[in-house]
Amino acid sequence: MEDHRVLVRHSLIGCLAMLLGLAPTIARAQQLQPLEEFLGHARMHNVDAREARATALQRAHEASEAFARLLPTATVQADAIGNEYLGAVDIPVGVPGSPGATTRHVVITPTDQRDATLTLALPLLDLSGWRNLSAARATHDAQEDRVAATDLTVQATIASTYYQLVGAAAVGRAARRTLAAAEDNVAFLATRVRAGLAADLDLKRGIAEVDRDRQAIEDADYTIVTLRRSLATTSGLDPSGDPLEGVPSLPADDLHDEAPLDQWMGVVDGLPSVRAAQRDDDAALRTAAATRATAVPTVSLQLTERATNAIGFGYSPSWSLSLVGAWTLDLSTRASARALAAAAEAAAVRTDRARDAAADALFDAWQQVRTQIAKARAARSSLDASRAALGVAREEFTSGRATSLDVIQAERDAFTAEVTEIQAEADLASARVALRLAAGRAPEAP
Numbered sequence: 188m189e190d191h192r193v194l195v196r197h198s199l200i201g202c203l204a205m206l207l208g209l210a211p212t213i214a215r216a217q218q219l220q221p222l223e224e225f226l227g228h229a230r231m232h233n234v235d236a237r238e239a240r241a242t243a244l245q246r247a248h249e250a251s252e253a254f255a256r257l258l259p260t261a262t263v264q265a266d267a268i269g270n271e272y273l274g275a276v277d278i279p280v281g282v283p284g285s286p287g288a289t290t291r292h293v294v295i296t297p298t299d300q301r302d303a304t305l306t307l308a309l310p311l312l313d314l315s316g317w318r319n320l321s322a323a324r325a326t327h328d329a330q331e332d333r334v335a336a337t338d339l340t341v342q343a344t345i346a347s348t349y350y351q352l353v354g355a356a357a358v359g360r361a362a363r364r365t366l367a368a369a370e371d372n373v374a375f376l377a378t379r380v381r382a383g384l385a386a387d388l389d390l391k392r393g394i395a396e397v398d399r400d401r402q403a404i405e406d407a408d409y410t411i412v413t414l415r416r417s418l419a420t421t422s423g424l425d426p427s428g429d430p431l432e433g434v435p436s437l438p439a440d441d442l443h444d445e446a447p448l449d450q451w452m453g454v455v456d457g458l459p460s461v462r463a464a465q466r467d468d469d470a471a472l473r474t475a476a477a478t479r480a481t482a483v484p485t486v487s488l489q490l491t492e493r494a495t496n497a498i499g500f501g502y503s504p505s506w507s508l509s510l511v512g513a514w515t516l517d518l519s520t521r522a523s524a525r526a527l528a529a530a531a532e533a534a535a536v537r538t539d540r541a542r543d544a545a546a547d548a549l550f551d552a553w554q555q556v557r558t559q560i561a562k563a564r565a566a567r568s569s570l571d572a573s574r575a576a577l578g579v580a581r582e583e584f585t586s587g588r589a590t591s592l593d594v595i596q597a598e599r600d601a602f603t604a605e606v607t608e609i610q611a612e613a614d615l616a617s618a619r620v621a622l623r624l625a626a627g628r629a630p631e632a633p
Contacts, residue, residue: 218428219435222349225422226342226630232423239330239337246327253323257316259309268300295499305492312486318477322470329466335459339624345421346620346630352414352426354613356434358606359407363431365602366400372598373397376591389591396595403602437612442560445619448553451626455546458627464541468534475527484514545625552622559615566608573597573604 230236274296280289310316373393379385408430415426428434445451455461489511494504580597583589620630 218433219352219426220424220428222346222630225345225349225418225424228424229341229345229422230338233341233421235337236334236341239334243327243330243334246323246330250320250323250327253316253320257310257313257320259307262304262306262308264302264304264306266300266302266304268302270296270298270300272296273298293499295497297496300495300497302493302495302497304494307490309488310485311488312484314483315477315480315485318473318480322473322477325466325470325473329463329470332459332463332466336463339459339627341421342630343621343624345418346624347617348414348418348421350437350613350617350620352411352418353434353437353616354609355407355410355414356431357436357609357613359404359411359431361602361605361609362400362403362407365598366397366404368598369393369397369400369595372591372594385591392592392595396599399599400602437616440560440563440612440615440619442564444560445553445556445622448550451549451553451622452546454626455542455549458545461538461542461545464534464538468531468538471527471531471534475524475531478520478524478527481515481517481520484512487511487513549622549625552618552625555618556615556622559611559618563608563611563615566604566611570601570604570608573601577601 273294275292275294277290277292280291282288373390373396376385376390376393380387380390411430411434415430419425487510489509490506491509492504492506496503577594577597577600580589580594584591584594623630
C-alpha cells in the first residue's frame, strides 16, 4: 500500500514537472508574434506581393515567347483531297513498235489524293525580332524590380500597423489601470460622503471620471480589434495571443539620432521603384526601335520535305531548300515608331518622377525620425511631471489641502501624458523602420 502511494506521488510530481516545463511554451504561444514573422509571412501571402510576382512570371513567359520566335520552326501539314476526276496519262517509253517499247502510266491527280509536307524554317536575319526580345527582357527586369518595391511597401504598411497595435494595447492597459484607480477613488469618496466629510458633487465627479475611463477602454479595444484585423489582412497571418496582455511593450528607445541625411540620400538611384521606372523607359526605347526595324528585310532558310501520291512527273518523297527574303513596306510603321518614341519620352519623365518621389519619401522618413525623437523626449518629460503632480495631488487631498477635483484632474493629466508617451514611442519605432524601408534596407527591431 505504501509503495502504491509512493508511485502515485512520483507520478503527480512528474506530471507537475512536465506542465512546468511546458509553461514557457504555452506562454510563448499566447504572445503576439514578432514583427519579423508578419513580414516573412506577407512575402508569400500578401495579395499585392502575390500579384506582383504573378505579373513578373507573366513577363518572363513573354520574354521566352519573344526568344522562341527567333528559333527554328517546324511545320507539318497533311492533306486528304477527294478529286472528282482522275487525271492520268500513258506515256510511251522507247521507240514505238520496237521490242522494248512500253508505256508508263502517270497519275497526275488521283481521286483520293494524299499529301504530307514537313517545313523547317530558320530565321537568319530578323532585326525587329531581336529588338522585341530585348524590350521584353527589359520589361521583365522592370517587373522584378517592381516586385521588390511592392515588398518594401507592404513591409512598411505592416510595420506601421504592428507598432500601432503595440501602442493601442499599451493604451488599453493604461486605461484599465486608470479605471481601477478611479473606481478606488469613487469607493473612497462614497465612504467620505457617508461620513459627511465630502460633498455629493465630489462623488458625482468621481463617477463621471469612471465612465470617461470606461469610454477610453472601449476606444482602445476598438482600435486593437481593427488593427489586429488589418494586420491579419495585410500579412495573411492571424495575430495570436491575448489582445491586451499578449502584446509586448516596446523596448525603450535611447533616442539616438540617425546618420546624416546625405548618407541616406545616396541610395536613391538604386531603389527598386527607381530601377523599375528606368527599365520601363529602356523597354519603351527598345520597343520603338523594334518597330522601326520592321522596315528592314528579313531573311530565312527553309527546308521542305514532301510526300504525295500525286507524283506526276516528279518523285515522292522529295525535298527543296530555299533562301527567302521578305521586305514589307507599311506606311503606318513610321507613324507607329513616332508614337512609341513619344511613349519612351513619357517613360523618361516617369523615371524622373519616380526618382523624385523616392527621394522625397526618404527625406520625409528621415525628418519623421528626427521629429519623433523630439516628441518622444518631450512626452517622457511630460509623463514624469504628470506622475509627480498626481502623487502631490493625492497627498494633498489626503491631508485636506486639495479637493477631489484636483485629484481627478491630475489623474486625467497623467493618463493623457501616458497615452501621448505611448503613441510617441510607437511612432518613433515605426518611423525608424519606415526610414530603413524607404532606403531599401531590411527593417531592424527597435
